[in-house]
Amino acid sequence: MATPTTNVTTNTDEPKLSQSALLAAIIVPSVVGGLIIIGILIFFFIKVRELRRTEGTYRPSQEEQVGSRVEPNSTLKLPPEERLI
Numbered sequence: 666m667a668t669p670t671t672n673v674t675t676n677t678d679e680p681k682l683s684q685s686a687l688l689a690a691i692i693v694p695s696v697v698g699g700l701i702i703i704g705i706l707i708f709f710f711i712k713v714r715e716l717r718r719t720e721g722t723y724r725p726s727q728e729e730q731v732g733s734r735v736e737p738n739s740t741l742k743l744p745p746e747e748r749l750i
Contacts, residue, residue, distance in 0.1 A: 682690065
């Protein structure tokens with residue numbers, strides 16, 4: 666009985682990346698992607714702050730409760746008394 670032989674051909678045309686090139690190919694897209702994500706998060710944070718500033722809800726009962734807790738400032742000077750000439 667004859668033993669089958671396998672012909673393994675290696676393709677020597679494939680470019681092999683060096684260790685530093687492989688590391689750069691991983692790090693550069695990761696850093697760029699991270700910067701894009703950080704930029705998007707900053708954009709949304711600014712937009713949320715802007716919406717809170719311009720579009721709020723009116724709650725008069727809450728304002729009355731907060732206003733009642735504030736004590737009047739006793740250091741305010743009274744205006745000069747008006748007198749007739």
